[in-house]
Structures are given as structure tokens and as C-alpha cells.
Amino acid sequence: MQNNLRAVISPIILICIGLCLSCTGPVEMPRLASLTPLADQPILHPDYTDITLPPNIAPLNFVIENPGEAYFVEISGELGSLIRISSRKPEIRIPLKSWKTLLESNQGKDIRMDMCVKSKTGEWKRLTPVINHVSEDSIDPILVYRRLHPMYYLWQNMGLYQRNLETFSETTLITNNQIEHSCFNCHTFVQNRSETMMMHFRAGQVSGLYVKDGDRHLKINTATDFNKPAAYPSYHPDGKRIAFSINNLGMFFHATGDTREVIDMMSDLVIYDVDKNQITTDIQISHPDYLETFPAWSPDGRALYFCRTNKLTDYTAGSDKDPQLQYNNVRYDLIRIGYNPETGEWGKLETVLSSGECGQSITIPRISPDGHFALVCMADHGNFPVYVRTSDIGMVDLETGYWWKPDINSAQSESYHNWSSTGRWIVFSSKRGTGQLARPHFAHVDKNGQTGKPFVMPQEDPAFYDSFLETYNLPELLTGPVELNAREMIRTMYDNEHIVQATLDSAVTHRNDLAEARTGWYILPY
Template identity: 35%
Template sequence: MIINPVTFIIMNLSMFINRYCYFCLLVWVCISCQSVSKDITEELSQKPRLFPDYTDIVIPYNIAPLNFKVVGRPERVEAVLRFSDESWVLTGEEKIIFPEKKWKQWLEKAKGGRISVTLKAEWDGKTYQYAPFDWEVSIAPIDPVLVYRKIEPGYTTTNTMSINQRNLTNFNDEVLIDNMKSETGCINCHSFCQNDPDQMLFHSRQKNPGTYFIRHGEIEKVDTQAGEMSQAAGYPFWHPSGNYIAFSVSQTRQIFYEGKTPIEVFDLGSDVIVYDLKDKKSYTIPELFADSLHNNYPVFTPDGETLIYCGGKAVQVPEYKSDLKLSLCAIRFDADKMEFGETVDTLVSASRINKSMLHPRVSPCGRFLLYTEVEYGSFSNYHKSSDLALYDLKNKTHRTLDEINSEDVDSFHSWSSVGGWVVFSSRRNDGYYTYPWFTQINDAGKASKPFLLPQEDPDFYIYCLTSYNVPELVKGKVSIDPYNLRKTVMEAPVIKSKYKIQNDRI
């Protein structure tokens, strides 16, 4: 058999390339598996500087791997994990990346215990061993899905934005609603009924406006503006029955400045209503809806019997915006009769602590009310004074959660349906982008050291140019048919809601 010279050359070249690639692969494997020198130059008393900072934290047993890197660009790093009589050694250039399967096995075994992590790092041929740190693995899981709005940190245009869902047990992140593909405008205010992925709503502003209710696969488009309402409703919160939703009716504006606070967001006015999903009708009372009052951010308690909101006297804004300070207020609510109580109780007085309180959220057990404290106003997003605080509904006490607050904005938050886990928004990374952080609040109201949402690559947040806005925890994956959604947006008639103010207290 005679082989064509060209064919002969190609065959030999192919063989050479295959062998060369195999050799390079072997070299890479050998280098990547190379351990840090066993000869320790110095044992350090301090703990390592990691990014993200995952030292000495409490974690749910179903969280994704806590991949991290050692700050300072070491040549090699080695992490030794120990639990019970087992150990696990991992190495890398400057990052420690955990295989998902083995990570899950380890956390499952370590539930209710502590994993000790000892780190060694090599610089200029010298090996340093740091003091060990611990991961306390809680027996309580966290709701496995985080739903958030992915948005550029701009102020004047909607551009492209989406509502995404991230699986917290791994690194899967997918788009739920894309404002370009779904033909919606500024999509916002996504909300779930008691962390239920099958009962959801979101708003679309500007383009194809409306409130979209998605319940068990059915999609409904509603115009919530009716009667004396200045505009459509926002800032929703579901009643535990799934039959009612509390809304704010806010005239939101923004202005720009030079200096430390380049933007100020404020409401010209704000009122509170409760929307009946069956009757397509909004109800309110003079205590919740009046020009002389500023009421915002309503939520229901888990038993559905109390409506909590942020309220105070209305002031002229933006001229006197620093005088707007809202208290935590509560009023009884009878869902069967669609009836409000006659007395408004003040839980925490703004005048007493000289701050404005926003974003109240009650724990699923009904014990704790988590909220945001800010120097003034009804928006905390751009105020570095914004901190998280906790009100004990049983003992009637409140305090600022100094153990989890930062020097930058700490703001919007939501509870997991189980385990005392909380996700909250913070700009503490760089002061510009908002990312989700997690903490566990125990039975005594003490919050654990917060940790940043894990990513497959620890450098993710260096290159990420979008914020994670309005983080909400849900019990499972959200399923939305994109074709059905787009068809509803483009073709379905808008349901016009009705309105009633109960002056006679029916």
C-alpha cells in the first residue's frame, strides 16, 4: 500500500500534536496537584485574608461550595479541612475550588458540627501556616432558590434588565423574565406568597405597564391604579392566605447632586392599600390613605392578622426631605371580613430614635421583625447610614444589628421559610454594586457573621458589572412559560381594578 506523502505528513503531525497535548496535560495536572512545601517557614497567629471572607461563619448544610482565594497573590495555597476523624486536602495557585459532589457529602456529614480549615500559603519559596478557622454547619437548610433583579447601577434608563433565579445549592443561574424578550419595560417589585415559587407577581413600568400575577401557571395582567390612587401600586407583600396583597401607592422621584450622595430618591406622597385578588378591588382606610400622612412598605404578619407598615407625617419633599422620618406601625386586619382595626399601634417611634424605618419583614415564626434604619427618608439604597435592625415582637425591644452591619449601605432583606436564614442587600464590597449576603438569626435574636453569595469563580465579583436587586428566597425553582408570558404582555386585555376607602369601617 503506497501512502501519499501529504497524507503521511498529516498523520505524523496529528500524532505529534496529540502526544504534545497529552504531555502538556500531564504537566498541568502535576503542577496543579503539587502540594505546598511541608516545611513551614512560620506559623502565624492570625487567620488568613480571604475573598470572599468565609472565615468563622455559620452556613446551611445545603449551600453551594464556598470557593475562595487568598488575598495577596500567593504562589501556592493548601487548605486542609477536618471534621471528626476525616481530613480533606485541596491545593491551588491562589484559589481553593471545591468539587461539588464531595462538598455536599462533607456538609451532609458535618450537619450540626464544625469543619476546621487550616490554610498554608507560599510566597517567595517560604511557607506560612495560618491560624485555623471554622465553618459551623447548621442543621437548618436555607430555601434553595434566590430570585433577584439583575440590573446595571444606572439611574436614568431601564436598558436591559432581568429577573433571575439562582440555585443556592450549586452555581446554576437562569433568567426568569427578560425585559427585552418579554416586551416589558422596567420590571421590578417581584414578590412571592410565603416563599412559594408558584405564586408570584411583578410590575412592568413604561412599556406594556401593569402588575402581572402568576399563580400556578396562570398569568393575569392588572392595572392596579383606581379611584383616588395617584398611580399604580408598588412594594407588594402577600397575605398568607394568598387572597390579598398589601401595596404602597407612591409617587417616586429622583434628583441628582454633586458630592458623596450623588442621587436622592424620594416619594412625593405614599399611601397603603390592600388588594383583593378575587374581587380585583383595592381597600384602604383614612389612617392608611391621606394627604397628611406618609405610609409605605406594608407587610402582613405570618398569621395574617396584623398589617405592619412604615408611617409618619407627610412633609414637603425634596425641600424638607431630611424631616421625613417613618415609624414602625401596626394595625389589625380581618381577612374574612376585609376589615381593618380602629387603632394604629406604634412599635418603634421615629421621633424617639431620630431615624426613619423601612422595609419591615417578619420572621416565619412571628417572633422577630427585621427592618432597615436610615437617617431620613423612605429610600435607603443610596444612604450609607442605612443599617439593619431587629424588633422583638414578643419582648417589645429593638436594637441595631451591629454584628452584621457595615460602613456602607445595608438594606433590603427577606427571610427563608425555614432555619432563621436571611438574605440582605449590601454595597460593602465596593460601595457601588449591591450583592446578596446571608446570615442566620437564632432564637435569641443574635445574627451570625454574614457571608457573600458563593460563586464558582472567587473573582466573579471583580468582573461583575450588574447589581443583585431585591433578593427574595423561595422554596423551589420558579417555572414561567416565556411564550405564555410574552403573549399575555402583548395580547391579553388589562384587567381594571376597583377601589374603596372604608370611611364607614364596614
């Protein structure tokens, strides 16, 4: 009986294997030299054409969208060996090892991608070659980001992940299904280093500020008589002070165009001293007549940059309209104030770039490691660029005050951005294409602040982004992986008996309006 069964099954299996082989067998490679390049431009998805790429980036796998029956790609550089890939499918996956060798051999030089597409008649057509430049500047190898569904009112699943940009390896730092689906955000590091980090936990038993300082794990309640829990942090380069803003954010919805919008109704800045466990501020950064937000330290720690606008009632002075209705007139200026880290004294306040001058609302300043440039968001209004499609990345020369929008922007929102440790690469979130889902993009920046064409973070599956519904949030480049023990972090956040209660600097006067202001999100009635 068993033999009979085997006799029937064996040929079937062999036929199946034969069929599979005949379908997936190697594609014949065209003789490239014999084909003249056509004027047809290759359509690559994602668009990895005419870019400057880091010598240590993972393979830029792509899909050739030019129709064809088979595909052939030859990647070559002045030095090193060729990479040849043939495929019946338009997905091109470049072998990691050969790719790395090619990039390392051709630092500072161009690499060329020749592509051929086989027509239905069996004829190979050669497309216009793609030339990309391999920079000599490496990119920081780790990118840390939060991933979640586009958030409206509810959240459910989110996670903090780190991606090795030299490979396709992504590891989970923490997911919120480990902490009863509480929200967390604002992961922040000290100058691209992973040893010290902080992040906020926003709901339930774990609520509070988490600080990892080497081997120390702390849960801190930053709320004092002056302020509710803080947001939008920036680590001082010494790793011992964190600048925060205290915000009163509300979300509302539109009937046409972009669905969501956020308005900040009140905000101020405070400084948390980790060693002293003390919250302090100064009238210049928490003035009752202004909304101050998005602090960012200069790399030398001797200046604090932030964004500021008039209080909302100023926008409707002399009118009986609700001030919140003026949301589309609210624009922020870029401000700088000197700071003496030794004494903690503040210097003079100055406007670096006013919204009146540039006609844009300036938010989320990030200062280049050499202190020369500030990368900012520039939108036609508001304080929440990720929801505003007019938001672009802007560059401000901090020495001359000259500003411009680099050629890295799209018609959709470009928002959260940061510098690599060398200052030669930037990462930013862009919603280009979908308008709804942010993806991390990288661009090269030279010493004059000029940028190369941006490209999306490569994935092993080149069609990955087409059906990936999560949005990438707050991408941060790091020089090394985050050594985070999730168990220790979770234990710390659940341990409310040992929560560190921040004290308020006795020199700071209590302000009722700030202490009572809500922090984080809530939904406005309209």
C-alpha cells in the first residue's frame, strides 16, 4: 500500500519540481556592450537615481517599473568587481557583500547602474544608465525611530525600533504591548550617542519621564508647581540638562484637504537638571506674552535655540472671535539665547529668523554639529508640521541669518529631521507619495550646507513601503546601537514607589496657568 502511494506521489513531486525550475530558472544575461542605451529613462521605485549615497549604506534594492518580461542590472564602479543581477521579476535585490565591497572601493567616485529590459519579443532593451555618487562621508550606522499607525484620536500599537543602516536588520527596543498599550514618545539622545537617552511615557501606570544614564534607569515626574509634565526635549551636550517645553496641544479636524491639525494654546520652556533633579526656567524662555517651544541646544551648549510666537489672544485682539480660530495665522520665529553652562546664567535673547521675514512658521530647529546651520521646518502656519502638507525642510545659516529651502522637499509634509554626528548627512521624515505615511529619507550635506537629492531608507523588499501602513516617527541617527534592557526600562516605569519627583528651583515663581495647562494631546471640540 505504502509502495503504491510512493509510486504515485514521486512522479508528481518530480513534475512539480521540474515545473518550478522551468518557471524560475536563471534568466539569460544580455551582452551589454552590444546594446546601445536607449533614451528611455529607467523608472525605479523607490527613486534611487542621481543620488549621493553613504559608503556604508545597505543595498538600495529597487523595482524597475519599465514594463518587461525579464530584467538585467549591472552595477559597476571605477574600482572593484561588477555586480550583475538578472531576474524575471522587476524586483532587484542587490547582494549585500558585493554591494559593500563595491561602495568601499569607490568612495568619492561614481557608480553606474546599467539596466536592460527584455521585451515580449525576446529583445533586450538597454535603458539610460543611472549614475550615483558614493560619498566619502559615512552615515551614522544606527537609526532609531518610533513606528505607529497614523494617529488621530486613538492609538493602539506602537514600538521603538533601531535599524542598522548598513544591513537590513531592525531590532525592537520596546513595544507598547509590553506596557498595556500605553503611549510613549520623544526618544532623545545626547549628540548622536546612544549611552544616554530619555523618552516620555504618556498614559496609565507607566506615565512619566524615563532617563537612561549609562547603567542608571530613572523614572522622573517632571511636574512641579510651575509646570505639568514636559515635552519636546533637547539634551544639553553635557548630558546633565534637558530643555523641555510645556505645551497645551489640541487636535482638530478639517472637512476638506488635510484631515488633522494641531494647535498649541500655551507653552513655555523649562530646564531639567538631572543631577540636581531640579526644574528651572527664566522669564526670557517662559514669558507670559509668548508661546515658546521646540528647544534645541547648540553643540557647544552655550546657546539655546527655540521657536516662539505671540500668545494666541494677540492674534484676535479687538475681535470677538475665539483665538483658536486663528490657527492658520499662527507663525513661529526662530530665537536664540545665550547660556553659561558653568553658572546656569542666561544671556541675551535674539531673533535669528522671524516668521515675518520669511513668511513661514519656523519649528523644530536642529543645529548642525559644527554649529553653522540650523535645520528647521517651515510651513505656512502652525506648530505641528507633520500634519501640515506645506511643511518643508529649511536651512538657516546661523552666522549670516541667510535661509533657504534645500531641494529636498516635496508637495507633502517634510518634518522631523536631524543631523548625523559628522554633520554630513541629514535624516528627515517625508510623506511624499502617500501624503499620509512618513518615511525616513536621507540626504548628503556639504560643508556649505548644500544638499544632495534625498533617498528613502532602503529595505530588503523593495516594495516594502507599498503596503506598510505604519508611519516612521522621530528618526534619530546614532553612532552606535542603543543597549537598552527592555525589562529594566519596564520595571523602572512600573515602579511608582521609586519615582523621582523633580523639585522646582526656588527662584522660579509659580504660574497657575502653566501648572494647570494640560500636557500632551486632547481633542478640541471642533
